[in-house]
Amino acid sequence: xxxxxxxxxxxxxxxxxxxxxxxxxxxxxxxxxxxxxxxxxxxxxxxxxxxxxxxxxxxxxxxxxxxxxxxxxxxxxxxxxxxxxxxxxxxxxxxxxxxxxxxxxxxxxxxxxxxxxxxxxxxxxxxxxxxxxxxxxxxxxxxxxxxxxxxxxxxxxxxxxxxxxxxxxxxxxxxxxxxxxxxxxxxxxxxxxxxxxx
Numbered sequence: 001x002x003x004x005x006x007x008x009x010x011x012x013x014x015x016x017x018x019x020x021x022x023x024x025x026x027x028x029x030x031x032x033x034x035x036x037x038x039x040x041x042x043x044x045x046x047x048x049x050x051x052x053x054x055x056x057x058x059x060x061x062x063x064x065x066x067x068x069x070x071x072x073x074x075x076x077x078x079x080x081x082x083x084x085x086x087x088x089x090x091x092x093x094x095x096x097x098x099x100x101x102x103x104x105x106x107x108x109x110x111x112x113x114x115x116x117x118x119x120x121x122x123x124x125x126x127x128x129x130x131x132x133x134x135x136x137x138x139x140x141x142x143x144x145x146x147x148x149x150x151x152x153x154x155x156x157x158x159x160x161x162x163x164x165x166x167x168x169x170x171x172x173x174x175x176x177x178x179x180x181x182x183x184x185x186x187x188x189x190x191x192x193x194x195x196x197x198x
Contacts (some may be wrong), residue, residue, distance in 0.1 A: 003027070005053050009060065009083045011075045017068070020061045031058045037192050040172050043181035045109070047097040048120070048152070048172055050193055051085045084137065085151060089198030090161070096120060096132075096150040110145040112178045117141075117150040119176035124160040125168040161197040164190070 003023065006013050015023060031054065038050040049055075060078045069075060087093045096117060100106035117134035124130075132152035134140075140147035156164070164170060170190055173182030185193065 049095045087196040092154045094152045116176045123171040
């Protein structure tokens with residue numbers, strides 16, 4: 001039994017709870033390695049997890065397993081939540097995690113980082129920065145603080161996609177006043193991300 005990557009997550013393409021329980025025992029480490037490969041640390045407190053069909057299928061199957069969901073309506077609800085996070089060939093989609101272990105520091109920093117998700121960018125060598133389209137699913141910020149989790153979409157033009165596939169360097173960064181940072185994406189991670197692009 002394998003996790004089928006079909007390009008589109010449908011109820012029919014998911015495993016039953018029993019089949020997934022067996023599959024998970026054998027393959028969880030591989031999925032974790034894939035997630036780690038697609039994870040970019042930006043400074044000490046921001047982690048950008050680039051999602052893929054595999055990471056989202058795994059997320060859906062995990063939610064179905066934990067909640068013991070096996071009826072079609074419940075399965076569709078989980079797909080509706082997570083399927084939009086699968087890149088569609090013209091973009092990268094990512095979960096942004098703001099991580100401060102100390103609760104007081106976290107509260108203070110989340111107040112200082114309002115607007116941070118929209119200041120996240122990717123920059124393909126030789127091309128202008130592409131800023132994130134953030135939190136299309138729901139509002140994750142108010143006047144007092146931002147959320148510790150954001151969903152980001154980076155839309156790449158055809159010349160940018162071609163450049164990435166041809167081996168151009170890519171940076172991930174943030175130019176928010178209170179969190180200026182950027183980092184070059186490592187070669188193995190970039191090879192995995194290039195695979196998302198058509």
